[in-house]
Structures are given as structure tokens and as C-alpha cells.
Amino acid sequence: MATKGKLKLEAILQHSQLDIAGTSTSLISAIDEILKTGFKPEDFELFNDRITILNEIIGYIGYGSDAEKIGDSETPRGSVNGLECDKKFESVVCETFQKVCIPVLNNLYPTQSSDGNVLILLGGTAQLVASCIRKNVDILTDVMDFVIGNIEILIQDVSLSYGLPHDKSTPDICTQLEILRHVLNVIPSIDCLDMSVLGKLSSVFEKLTSILKNLSNEIIGTSCVPVLIKILNVSVNYDELMMLVWNCMIDCTQESDGKVYLLLCGFANHFFPVSGQLRNTSSLDVRKDNQFWEILQSGLYSKDSLSRKRSLYLLKRIVDICESNNEDVNEDVNTVFWWTKKKCSILSKVWEDFLLLAEVLEEKQVHVIKPLLPRMKNLLKASCNTGDNERPLLHTSWLKTVLLRSTHHESLQIIRWSAETVLTIDLNECPMIQQGLDQYLAGEMLYSLREAKLYIKEPTAPTGTLPVIADKLVQFFSTCWHTLPEDKKVSFFNLTLRNIAARDWGHIPLLFICRGISMVPQSPCIDSETVLCLRKVLTGFLITMDTYFRGAIQGYIVQILIKLTDKSKVSLDDFMQIVSLIKQEESLQRGTTLWSQCIKWLTEEVDDASDWTLDGISHFVETSVEKYLQTSIDSKYSLTDGTTAGNIARLLLLVTDASLATKKDNSNCTTLSKTLETLVSLLNSINSHAYMSCHKADKALLMLILLVKEAGPCDNDNVTREINSSIEKCMSEITVYIGRQMYEHITNMEDLGVLQLYVDGIDMLMKCVGTKCIPYIISLVDRCVHTLSQGLERPTMREKLHELTSVCILGKISSILVLEDDTIYTDIRNKICVLLKTWKVVSNFSKPVGEQSLSHQEWGRVTSLFLEQEWQVILLVLQYGHKDMYDIQELLNVAEDTLSVGLEQTTVIVLKCLKLIINLVKDSVTEERLLSVLSTCWSCLQESRRLLAYWDVLEAFIQAVYQCCLLEMDESSPVVKKLVEFANDLIEIGTDKNGVVNVLSTQLYRTLSQPNMLLHLNKYITVIVNLCKFGGLVRRGVRQVYDICAALEQDGKACPANELLKGIQNEDIKVRVAVISLLCSLKLDVPDHRNLATNVIETCLQVYCDIAKTSTNRFANSMVHRERHRLIQTVLLLQGFVTDEYVNTLWNMAWSSLEFETQPSVRHMLEWLILWLMKRFQQFRPQLWILFEKYRDSKNLTLCSLLCIVIHLGPHLPQHEQKEYFKTAMPYILPWCMAHHFQTRIYSQAVLAKLWDQCRLLGLDDILKENAILQSIFDFTQQNKNSTKNVKKLLDSFVFKYLDFERDFTIETLYKIMPQMTALSEEDWINPDAFIELDCSWSKDTASDVIGLRNTSRSFEDCDPGLWKYIGLKVPEDNDAADDTVNDDNDVGDVQKKIMPWRQMMLDEETIQEVDHGVKQVNNHGLVVVTSLINKVPNLGGLCRTSEIFGVSEYVMSKLGNVDDKAFQGLSVTAHKWIPITEVPEAKLSDYLEQKRFEGYTLVGVEQTANSVSLTDYTFPQKTLLLLGNEKEGIPVDLISSLDVCVEIPQQGVIRSLNVHVSGAILIWEYRRQQLMKALT
């Protein structure tokens, strides 16, 4: 269009008498005028028009140098001639530039504006500048100065982020770039460029590179790089400029926007020319620079996909260049990339593997990636030392590149692959460490293992198996340890541990990483800074973890400290601080293995001069104690005292035990003795030394308490004894001191901290000295009782706090005495109990009157403390006091009130009291009253759901509510109904909260299994049945936690948490264990028990039918499947109890259930039930054959069940019935062996074979003889391999081969083996040990009347449950997390090879040129494919792709515009970019064909016609044109007649014709094939 317009204007100018110069001048002044009024967007169009015209005119006029150049032009330029004319035009050009271009350009801010007109105007104006230069080269200098000036202003404004919208006072970068772009287009046509201009260009280059970092990628890509490249192409200081670019790139590496890759790609032709030859020999070759490779590699694993793509492009390009130019690159061994002619082919192979992997990792679908993963092995091999001193083909940093890329892949499988691969690299072979990748291993690699899902156990591995990666971690760290040279080992382990501390970790990854490190051999590595970092871990995110995991991690950290601490670099103080952070109750406790390991480590020999000798440590501890005990006059007891004392206590006991371990003489543990002595003498003098600081005494007391705590529960060892005897020495003084302090020093709220210290002191005394402290305690009790019974009217704050202190002391004493039966305490108890006569128990500890300063919250804490301790006292009174000492009704009221206040700590203790109170008042209050109390308890429980104390509250609640006295109330009582209601609600809550229902079921077991209580079960049948079917679906993450705990428990003492804690387990199983055990305590010979069991059976079946009816979910292991399974399990368990009245119903129910039940696991339970009924009730036996008739025509599985029953029943019948049975069975089963239904057929064949065997075993020879013909049938089927395989599988299955329904009727088979063999999820397998765990009486043979615990025959143990999966329904895969891992052993098989050629990946301006003019060599005399008759766009797209792939030289379509259609592109992909396309509308087709015939082409119609030649007989000439027909009408007749020949593809099928793309493709291929064959010959 533009050209046409231009032509027109030129013609007009030519023929008109227009005064061009004059016109131009007036145009210029018109523009000038408008500009004077300001530059307004609404004028843009006007500007645009005028500038276009000016452009035309300036392009048209000729003078000066330009006129000479185009002097041969026939056209006279303008109407004026001669010099005068030149001058006029010259001034037009200059004015245009000065008065139009400059002002307009100064006012354009494309960056600022989103208005498209601005860009159009900018383009036009820049074009005009270029035109001006064409006419007057001198202007070039002005332009350059203009641009340089503007860029300089830009640079000065450092605060500016160029290329972003900005204040209009600074010039605009896009404008400058656009000017440059147009100007640079002119430059090649200028004959000899002035040196000064060249200098200015260099200056522009330099300035632009200096601001590149601040430009947006878009500006760089679209404007800046093209400009820079154009300058490079004309520059005289090329190398210098290239260096500038390179430095600028290095500068950009830190930016996260991938700028460096954009630039590298932009300048690829210069840095990596296709010829392999850099422009000058001295030019920069970045391939020699490792910094470049580092940049490239981090691009390959960048999280930004564009950066990855660009890096991949560069790498492919470089490899391709190396390959095709066959050069030697980087002989220096230290570079990460190298190439030699000598090894070209094998290097090519390695890089092909690398590129394939890198490229395929861009795919999302695992199935595409998987086949290529084994190539990693090739890369590993290529990176290994060859042994012959030759350099490995691949630097190990390339491995890192692939591994890091795969760690942020979308698919977990790939992430797992990556983790497992890196952890199994053989560092002895693979020189990663030698090549400096230890930093990576200790850093990025470690962080790549932070995903918890990596640690999921293999789905097929049994419970208790560690996740694969756990062991790999152990192996990995051990290999690192062994491979690393000493100095690197130190830095590696320090770095690893510091890196761990530098981030937050989930409990699972941290656990396994610490475990891995903790298992390396011992060697001093880590220094004090690392120890400090580890402290951060212990005090940081570890705090919120579950205790078991925290215990384990802490333990591993201790082991790491022991293994790796460098005693010469870590001070004792550092060690003391970190070791005391390890929680005593979770990991590090005296008596544990971990403690012994610490001791052993401390006793290891060290340099005598070191602080770490035992004497050194002792000395350190002693000084620390001394320092600790120092106080100043005004110092007061504070929290930090606790920390310091704790630190010292831990180290003191460690060194004490260590000394004991090394010295024969046990008595001589001096440091402990010394310390104790100091403490005792201090405490003994407090009451007599008037001036001694209380703070000092408090500290001493605290230290003593903490020593006791640290000494732990090892009650009869020397250390404990020594501590206890020291306490004994000062107990009287301590009590006196406490008694005094309580009333003198606890006067305001701040003193409550010290109150706790005194309470702990009492606790310590009573626990360590025992009865010996009674006389001292009694006086304290007296004092407290006295204070409390005063009943002051308006107590002051001080008096209130006295009350509080007294209650706390009494509460503490009571809590200890509640557990002590000893009568020696009777005195104290009585004193406390008597208190209740005078003391008014309260539910609210009110603030002192007039006390304003305390907040509600602060007083709330005081109240809570008071009430908790108050109820501790009451609990003691309830347990030991006389009924007449208190008003029980009143207590009930206060308890209820207290509960309604709902304080966390108080609730538990009040509930415990309520348990006793309820028992006492049950008969004296109304049922309504009881109900109201129960409801209060229930709401309390609900409110505590989010509290830490929830489990204690729950336990107390259940004990209070499900106690015998309530359980045994009358069935009609609303209380019983309430209990049922609570229980069912709890079961509901328990589906989400692991362990809740377990508390209930254990309590029910405990209370109801007592013989006199058992019958009360009858009132709770629905609860029992709900418990029988209980067990929720476990979420994947939760299951993972269970699995890990189970596996760690297998580690035994090696996992430090195991000695002190129990891992989180799925408690659901235990619910069922308790209720099953309860049912198993029923007695067969008690008629009431039989009735009760029958009731349970009945309810189970009812619920079973309800579930089956309402749910349509047929997936194996769905919730409904498992519930149904559990219900029928219960029925089967209790079948022995079934009453005669109910047995028929049961029989019918079993059969009707078999009709609809689809799950094999449940079906087998039902079959088993039926077998028992047939065994025990003769009347059912004859039914068997009748049922066969009944189910004859049904295709459902009932027939298979019948067949299954047939094989089990025979041997269990009374002997005299057996013969008859088999005699009937054989011929009966035989015809089913030919049944149409596959499963029935296979079953019958297996059953027949089994019956045959049974007859042989039972010696029923007659029957064998009678049915001798069967033998030949068996022989026949043997030959039919396919069917025998299935039959054999069935015969080998557990139910067919091993199960004996009478012998194996055990808890083990019912609850463990059957679920396992029938592919029920592992959460439903109950190990017999779980029963013994609940109640050890299960280990006795006679535990239950109903059923044995374990199987007598263990033959099932070698039965493969895998077989069952085949017979049963398919188990749905856990498709995300625990999916099958990548099979690495697969040898490098054939895979889809899809490397995209680099030339097609990224097309900057120059590569496009390359592709157009060099790379894609189109054969001009090849095949022409004409599709002008085709209508459907997808066909056109598809044919375009086929044509491109087979090198068609011209592709003809009726409309070029088709290529923009989405449907076209969907099929053509990008083919249309690589193939020449001609537009020939249908109307012009015949002309076109004529033209082609004229050019020497043979015109071939692709069509079935009367005269067409079969493709098999046709030989294509080289110059062939294929004309394809329309989808509906084919090729029109008139065209057919103008063709040289029609070729058809011979067809065999029914359908009339092929699709046109398919036909085209077949012919195109045949053409290509013939050409290829010709070339070969």
C-alpha cells in the first residue's frame, strides 16, 4: 500500500507545476505554528499527515550528493533546476530537521504514553530524520549530538529507572532508540563515514551499555539490542565494544529478570558466530571464561522459563558450532566446557544426552520425561574420571544443572528422581568435590530436599519401612565424609549445618537430614559459630513441632555435636549453652543411651592443656556455680536465674557421670559434692544470717531443684542419693525459709514467680526426702490451714496473696498425697481435710476490694491458679475425708459453677473431683440435676477443643461420665440416653481428631468388661456397633507421619526419641481392638450373652444394609467399603453366639448381601459366615445345590461365592456325609467349567481341581474312579495356557490354598491376614499384638471363649497377597505422592527424540536472516502442493506441516490469510514460517496451472478418476505439482481434463475415500521416497 501511495505522490509531483520548496516551507511553518501553541495529543493526527507528506517530498527531491548518486534517474526532480534549486532544497531539509524533527522528538514520550498515535508519530518523525540525513549527511552529526546529549542527561539522572514512565523534563529513552534505529539504517548507504561520526557512534554504544541494566527487557529486546548490533557492525573498535557488552552482562547477572540471557541471545551472532570464527583473532571468546558458563548453567536451572529457554538455545548453538566446525575449545582443564576434534563424536553423544534431558525437563508430563531420565547415567559416566589421566568429558557442574532444574519441576516424581539421583552419586568416582561442588552439595542440594513429600514411603513397602531417601541421606553424608579431604570436610560440615540453621524446615526433612549427618563417623569439624547456628535451630522453629519429632531431631543434633564438635574450637560455655537446650523429657535424660554417648565423648582423651579434660570441665562448672551464686544488694529472683541454673545443672551432672565412669572410686565425684556442700551451707545459714540476701537463697534453692530434676528418675544411683542426702541436711531450714518468705515476701503480683519456686521446693522436699520431712511440712500445713480458715471480710491485696500462697502450698501437698497410700501421712491429710469444715470453697477468687491497677487478664491468671490448687485440695478431701466433713451438694454446685467459668487448668481437676462427687450424690439428686451437670461437663469439653489441655480434659471427662455408677443406670433413664448421645458425638468428632474415640473405647472396655458390668452393654449396642466400624480415612500427609513414626520406632535406641517418647500412631485401630476385646469377653454358655451378641449382629447387619443401600461408591478401600467390611467382620466374629431364633434370618441376610456386595474382602467374610452356619446347623446343608439352581442364570458373583463355599465345606462335614457330598459336587460343578461368564468359568475349573485333590486326600477313590474322565479334562486345560494361568493363580490364592475356615478362625486371620490378602488398605490390618497391648490376658490361650488370637498354622506366611489383587478389584493408585518411582534401571531404550534445533528457538533479527537466506535451503525445482480447492482450515494446516517436513518447495493456498487462523496454526504448529507459500485463489487456478506447466512441471491430480493411475505404478518426475481435491466435491471435471495425470491411492476398505490431508500426505511421502531412493542409487 505504502509503495503504491508513494508512486502516486511521485507521479503527482512529477506532473504538477507545484513549487515543492515553497510547499515544504509552508508545511514547515504550519507545523511550527502549531508547535508554538503547545504540543497537544489532539494534534497528533495532523502532525502525522504533514510529516508523512514532508517525508514523501524529501524522499522525492534530489540535490547535492544525493542528486549525483541518482543522477541516472530519468525523472527530472522538481520543477526548479540548478544551484539555486539545490540551495532551496538544502534549506528545506535543514529546516525540516531543525524546525520539525527536533521539536517534535523533544516532545514525544512513548514510554509515558499508551497512545498508539505517539508511536506512529515517533516512527514517522524518526523516518523523516533518516530522510533528511539521506539528503544531507551533515545532519548526521547534529542528530548524533542530539541523541548523545539526551542520553547524557538521562545518565546523569541516576535516580531514574530508564524506560519507565517518568517526568517529562528528562528526555525519553525510547525516542532516542527509535531515532538511532532509523538513522543506523541510513548508515550503510553512506560511502565513507566520517571518523568523528564513528566516534560518536562508539560513544552512543558506550552510553547505552552503561544504562542497559536499568532498561526493561522489552526495550532491550525490541529496540536497544538491534541498535547496538547495528553500531557494532559498522564500528571500527569492535573488540572494545564487545568487551563493554560482556562487562555489562556480568553486571546484570545478579538481576533476577533474566536480562543477561536476553543479552547473550541478542549478541549470540557476535559471541558465538556460526562459522566458529570470531571477527578478530584478538576478540573476546567468552567460551574460555568460566564466568560465562556459570551464567549459562544458572540460566538452565533458573526458575524463569524464558531464561531457561534462552540458555538452552545458547548451549545448543555452542555445541552445534563446536560440532560442525570441529574445533578444539578450551584445552585448559579448569574450564567447565571443552571440545576436541579427537573426541568429537563421543562429545556429541554426551551433549546430545545433556540437551535431550534439559529439553525434556521442560515438559510437564512425567510419561514423556521418564524414558529419558536413564540418560542421566550416561552423563554421570561422562563426568567420571577415566583413570587414564584423560579429562572427563563432562564437568560435574553440568550434573548439578540437570539436578537443580529437576528439583523445581512441577511433578513430584521428577523431584524425587532428582533427590534420589543426587544422593546416590558415587563421589569416589564422580569428581564433584574435586571440582568444587561441595558448596552445592552443602547448600542448594540440601535445600532441594526441603519438600516433605519426598519422604513418603514406597507404597508397597511394609509399615515400618523408612522412605527410600532417608537411607540415601545416611549413605550420602557418609560418602561425603569419606571422600572429602580433611580441610574440605571441615568446611563442608560447617557449611551444611549453618545452611540448615539459615532456613526454616518442616519436621520431616529436617529429621532425616539430621539423622543422615548424625551417622557419620567421628571427626572434629565444627566450630563455635556453627554451634551457635545450631542453637538457633533448637530455639527456633523446633519449638512448635510435635514432641516425638522434636525429640528425635534434638537427639540427632546431640549426636552430631558429639561426632563433629572440634573441642579446640568450641568453648565449654558454648557447649553448655547448647546442650542444656535439649529437652530432658524428650531426648537427653540420665540413663538414656544418648546420655551415655555424651558421657563417653566427654571422657575421651584430649590434650592436657585443653579445657575439655574432665578436670577442666569440673573447674569450669565450679566457677560457673560461684558466679551464679553471686548477687548484689538489690538483685531479685528472675527468669534468667532459671536458665543459668539449668545450664549449669546439665553440665554438672554430665561431668559427674563422666567422672564416675572413669574413676573406680565412686564416692569421689567432687564437683557435685562441692557444689552441694556450697548450696547446703548456704541454705542452712539463711535463717540465721540476718543480712544474707534472699536472692542468694532463692538461687541456691533453685539450683537444688534443678539438680534434682536433672538427676531424673534414676532413683537409686549414687548421684541421686548424694543429692537427696544433701537436701535432707537442709530440709528444716528450707521449710522455715519458705514459711517465712511466703508471708513476708509475697506481697505483690511480681512475687508470684518466686511463689512457684517455693511450691517446687516443697515438691522437691516431699519427693526426695519422703516421710522424713513430715514434721516440717506439718507446720507449713498448719500455717496454711490457719490462713485459709480465717475467712476475712474485706481482705487486702496482701492478704489475698497469702490466701493464694497457702492454697498453692496445700494444693501441691495434696496432689502428692492423693497418690500416696501410706498411713504415715494420715496426720497431714486429716489436717487438710478438716479445713473443709471451716473453709468456704469458692468458684471465684475475687479481686481485693478497691484494687484498680490490675487488669482483668492478670487477675484471671491468679484466679485460675487459685481455683486449680483449691480443687487439688478438694480432690484429696474427697478421696480421704469423711462425708460429714463437707456438704457434698454444695461441692457439686461449686464444681458446676467453676466448670462454667471454663479455665483450662482448673477444668481437668474439677472434672476429676466431679467423678467422685457424682458417685456420691447420684442417688440423692434428681435425674435432671445429673443431666445438667453432665451437660456442663460436655460444654466444658467442647470449649477446650483448641487448648493444650484438651487431652487431659477429655480423659477426665470420659472417666467422670462413663463410670460404672452411671453406665449401670436404667435403660429408660435420660442419663443413659445422654451417655449414648455423647458417645456417638464423640465418635463423630473422632473421625477428624485422631485419638479421641480411643479414650472412649478404652474406658468402655475398662468399665464394661468387668463380669458384673458386661450385660449393661445391651444399652449401648449402637455405640458398640459404631465403634466396631470406626476408622476414618487417613489423609496422605497424616499417613506419612504415621509411617515415619512407625519406621523410626524400628530404629530402636538409634533414634534418640524412642527411649522417652512414643511416635504418633493411628489410634483408630485401638478403638476397634478395645471394642472387639470387649465383645470377646462374652461367654458362649451364658444365654444373656448370646442374646446380647445376637443384638449386636442384628444391628451390624442393619447398618451394613443401610450403608450398602445409600452409597454407590464402588471403589476399593473407600470409606463405605471399609465400614461394610468391618461390620461383617463383627458379625463373623460373633457368629458362634447366634441364637436359634435368629439363625434363619442371618442365613437369609448373608445370601441377600452376597447378591449385591461387590468387594471381595467383604464377600469372603460373608462366605465364611455361611460356611460356619452350614457347619453348625445341619438344616442349611442341603440348600447348597438348591442355591446353585437359584443363581444359575445370574451373572453376578454369587455363583463364584457358591463355588468357593463348595471347596471349603467338604472336608469339614461329618465323615459319613463326605462321600455323598463329593459325589454330588463333581458332576454338579463340571458344566460350569464351560460357563460363558469368565469368572464363573475360571472359578469352576479351580474348584474342580481342588475337589479332585480333596478326594485324593480324603481317600475317596470311588469318586475319583467314577469321574475318571475329569483327568483328561485337566490334561486338556493344561494345554490352554492362558486359562490355566488364571486358574493357577486362583488355586494359589490364600482362600483357595491356605484357608481352613475352622482352624483359622482367629483374630489374626479375621483382622490381619484376610484384610491383607484381599488388598484392603493397611490401616485396616490389626496386628494381634495390639490386643495383648490392650490387655495382656490375650496372651493366654483361654483368653476368649469365642476365638483364638493367633493362627496355629503359619503356612499362610508364604502366601503372596499380590495374587489377590488380581482376583480382587483393582486398588486405586495413590496417584500423586506415593506413585511409582522412576525406573532407573531401564536401559537406554528408544525414546521420542525431540530436540528443537537452536536456529528455530529464538529469532532475533539476525537469526531470521540466517534462516531465510542460509540455513533453510529450499529446492526450487521440487514438489509443488496446490491446496486451493480445499476448504477446511485444519486440513490446510495439517498439509502445511506435512509439506514442510517433507521439503515441499512451494505450498499453494487460496488465501494467505489462512495462516493466521488458530485452527490452522493448531495443526501447522510453525510450519508456515518455514515454507514458501503462494496465494492462488480458486478462480485463478487454471491460469496458474498453465503457468506451471509452462515452467516444466507435470500436473498431477490426486483423485480417484476413471483413468487414474494407481500410486503403486506411478513414478513422479522431479518437477511435480500435486493438485488436491475439495473435501466434498473433489477436483472439478474441467480441471481434471487440464491435468497431465490423476493418481489414486488403491483402497481396500468399505469407505469411499480418504481424507484429503491423508491422501496428500501419502502422495507427498511417496514423491519424497522416490526421490530419496533415486539419490541413493
Ligand SMILES: C[S@@+](CC[C@H](N)C(=O)[O-])C[C@H]1O[C@@H](n2cnc3c(N)ncnc32)[C@H](O)[C@@H]1O
Ligand atoms: C473426501 S475426498 C473427496 C470426495 C471424493 N472425490 C468423493 O467422490 O466423494 C477428498 C479428496 O481426497 C483425495 N482422495 C481421497 N481418497 C483418495 C484416493 N483413494 N486416492 C487419491 N486421492 C484421494 C482426493 O484429492 C479427494 O478429492
